[in-house]
Amino acid sequence: MQKRIGVIFVSRRNSLRSILAEACLAHLDPKRFSVSSCGQPGQVAREFHPAAIAALKSASIPLPNRQPRGWDELARANAHAADFVITLDESTEPRQPSWPGQPDAALWAYPDVLDGRDPDRVAHDAVQMLFSLRRRLELLVSLPMQGADRSAVRSDVRDLGYMR
Structure with missing residues (x-):
């Protein structure tokens, strides 16, 4: 059995962007x-944002437990x-700790859709973000991770951050 590939998604509150990913x-x-x-x-939310819950439900994707x-x-x-470690909120990047095992890092910057927007707009933006993340993640899943050149895989994962 092959080792599972560990991925950590980071955002400021861990309530929407990183939960969707x-x-x-x-x-x-x-x-x-x-x-x-x-x-x-110090910034982490107490619960998942309702827009994240609704977006995942609309896509029939279960919430993290x-x-x-x-x-x-x-x-x-x-x-x-x-x-x-894939950072979804670039404001957190300089504050992050040293991660165990020195994982490869990538920035896939997504805007903070929770900052002062009307709730209907946040719900729409969360669904759009999920679609965007899904496209990137489908490409990530298709990468040949096992036995591949680590620097090539690292570059590919980082390049996914530039998709529009």
């Missing part, structure tokens, strides 16, 4: 990928090392 990748390929998400300690959490939980010395 985590749930979508876990849905697309749960056997090959071990997926987590987290947010910046845990509450939002900070990256301190995933960055502990005894935590499972990830292969990739």
